[in-house]
Amino acid sequence: MPILNERGYLIPAVNNTSVDYIECAKLLATSIKSFHPTAKICLLTDKHIDDSIFDYVKILPHGDQSPNQEWKLNNDWQCFTASPFRQTIKLEADMIATSPIDHWWTVFEHRDLAISQGCRDFYGQLSKSRYYRKVFDSNNLPDVYNAITYWRVSQTAKEFFDLVRAIFSDWDSFKKLLKFPDDVPTTDLVYAMAANIVGVENCILPTNFGPTIVHMKRHIIPTHTSDWSNELIWENADPGLRIHTITQSGFFHYHIKDWAKTNE
Amino acid sequence: MTTGALIFAFNNSDIDYLALAAWSADNIKRHLGIPVAVVTDISESDHLDKFDQIITASTDAGGHRFFDDIGKSVQWFNSNRTDAYSLSPWDNTLVLDADYVVASDQLKCVLNTTQNFLCHRRAYDLTGTQDFEDLNYFGRHKMPMWWATVMYFNRSQQSQLLFESMTMIKQNWQHYKNIYGTGRSVYRNDHALSISLCTLNGHTTDHPTIPWNLASVTPSHKLSKIDQDYYRIDFNNSEQKPRWVDIKNCDFHAMGKGHLGDIIANIK
Numbered sequence: 445m446p447i448l449n450e451r452g453y454l455i456p457a458v459n460n461t462s463v464d465y466i467e468c469a470k471l472l473a474t475s476i477k478s479f480h481p482t483a484k485i486c487l488l489t490d491k492h493i494d495d496s497i498f499d500y501v502k503i504l505p506h507g508d509q510s511p512n513q514e515w516k517l518n519n520d521w522q523c524f525t526a527s528p529f530r531q532t533i534k535l536e537a538d539m540i541a542t543s544p545i546d547h548w549w550t551v552f553e554h555r556d557l558a559i560s561q562g563c564r565d566f567y568g569q570l571s572k573s574r575y576y577r578k579v580f581d582s583n584n585l586p587d588v589y590n591a592i593t594y595w596r597v598s599q600t601a602k603e604f605f606d607l608v609r610a611i612f613s614d615w616d617s618f619k620k621l622l623k624f625p626d627d628v629p630t631t632d633l634v635y636a637m638a639a640n641i642v643g644v645e646n647c648i649l650p651t652n653f654g655p656t657i658v659h660m661k662r663h664i665i666p667t668h669t670s671d672w673s674n675e676l677i678w679e680n681a682d683p684g685l686r687i688h689t690i691t692q693s694g695f696f697h698y699h700i701k702d703w704a705k706t707n708e
Numbered sequence: 709m710t711t712g713a714l715i716f717a718f719n720n721s722d723i724d725y726l727a728l729a730a731w732s733a734d735n736i737k738r739h740l741g742i743p744v745a746v747v748t749d750i751s752e753s754d755h756l757d758k759f760d761q762i763i764t765a766s767t768d769a770g771g772h773r774f775f776d777d778i779g780k781s782v783q784w785f786n787s788n789r790t791d792a793y794s795l796s797p798w799d800n801t802l803v804l805d806a807d808y809v810v811a812s813d814q815l816k817c818v819l820n821t822t823q824n825f826l827c828h829r830r831a832y833d834l835t836g837t838q839d840f841e842d843l844n845y846f847g848r849h850k851m852p853m854w855w856a857t858v859m860y861f862n863r864s865q866q867s868q869l870l871f872e873s874m875t876m877i878k879q880n881w882q883h884y885k886n887i888y889g890t891g892r893s894v895y896r897n898d899h900a901l902s903i904s905l906c907t908l909n910g911h912t913t914d915h916p917t918i919p920w921n922l923a924s925v926t927p928s929h930k931l932s933k934i935d936q937d938y939y940r941i942d943f944n945n946s947e948q949k950p951r952w953v954d955i956k957n958c959d960f961h962a963m964g965k966g967h968l969g970d971i972i973a974n975i976k
Binding site for chain 2: 688690
């Protein structure tokens with residue numbers, strides 16, 4: 445793909461039968477532009493849509509690689525070649541920006557690749573929960589979250605995404621390298637394996653240095669049910685968000701997709 | 709500019725807080741070299757001679773709490789801690805619980821701070837046998853808790869707003885209790901302080917604190933004095949075997965008022 449802009453945010457989003465990820469992507473783009481009106485945002489999807497919130501809409505160059513799967517993870521490797529930016533921050537669609545984020549470019553710009561590490565609860569505390577990360581710990585893999593991934597057009601990034609493609613495409617072979625592998629690979633796990641091969645030091649920033657997402661999954665946050673939106677108070681601060689009175693910062697991974705509808 | 713300590717001392721039927729405060733005043737003067745004011749409703753007592761200033765005030769009952777070392781639930785009267793800003797006679801004030809034992813000059817560095825307000829974010833058990841995570845957070849959704857045991861403040865808008873905010877929270881405790889799901893019917897200064905700090909700092913949990921954790925002795929452990937500024941804690945380990953630790957020249961929060969009361973009574 446030709447490079448159309450120096451820096452921008454890329455949001456991959458392909459709808460499935462239960463979740464309208466493109467609507468999630470619109471909400472995310474709106475939240476980014478509420479803080480940074482001139483930010484360039486590209487939607488990467490499987491069909492043409494027309495919405496001015498996106499500066500670019502790109503179609504998956506190799507099409508939907510998971511036509512029969514609800515979770516369209518196998519498309520992730522296409523982000524590298526599909527991005528119209530020389531420097532890209534890829535974001536998972538089901539998040540919103542809750543504070544200014546453009547200082548991250550300064551943190552990232554000296555790297556070829558940087559995947560976020562760890563996650564926070566809504567108090568801003570780094571999560572100690574390993575409930576969702578057992579396979580990472582069992583295999584001594586880096587604790588990466590693909591929800592925020594930076595790369596610049598570079599040999600390192602190309603090598604990384606080639607590996608991501610290879611692992612997704614031949615999971616049955618690659619999973620033999622792992623203790624207690626998942627039957628279906630998650631993007632985080634594939635990124636962690638690829639990072640191990642490329643060299644972890646080339647793929648992550650020093651611990652506690654780069655951005656982390658606020659993760660609203662039950663075992664990360666101290667809620668008693670899965671749907672935090674029924675349990676916690678949330679307030680739109682226009683722009684911004686408070687959860688149970690606490691001002692959120694960075695990207696907020698709301699996890700409950702229906703919450704996005706009420707927050708549109 | 710004046711700098712001094714402020715101790716709240718309201719006796720109940722089981723604990724002589726004024727005696728604790730008077731003993732603490734000696735320790736504060738010896739280690740920190742600052743005058744001590746007491747806020748109390750007692751007008752006649754030999755203990756009052758230990759203080760540089762006596763501020764007479766009344767207070768409402770804060771609630772009941774069970775103490776292992778006393779063996780029953782006792783009422784405490786400390787809900788007017790929110791008035792510390794208006795009651796303090798000092799420009800720079802160090803508010804200390806009457807049961808906080810000053811055994812070193814460590815708090816001098818707090819008195820030299822450029823911050824308007826400081827307190828402890830975390831407490832820990834000096835014996836290492838109890839996990840204080842349940843005490844360092846509160847409410848149904850584990851709101852981080854800041855401790856009102858040791859508070860430093862100066863005369864500033866920030867400090868004034870903080871205490872006014874605590875008062876507002878105290879007056880509307882039912883509302884805040886519902887939000888944070890404290891599960892307790894009684895008001896607690898630590899909770900009001902935590903909520904106020906977060907609110908005044910832009911609804912964030914990131915604000916300056918005393919740069920070490922609050923050493924604590926729990927009521928279930930026996931505290932005794934060996935020598936001046938030298939104490940011993942007897943406890944049972946996880947296998948219920950008796951163990952002890954010595955603490956020397958280390959400030960701590962004696963959460964068991966009964967044991968501390970016994971120490972002070974024996975000194976007399």
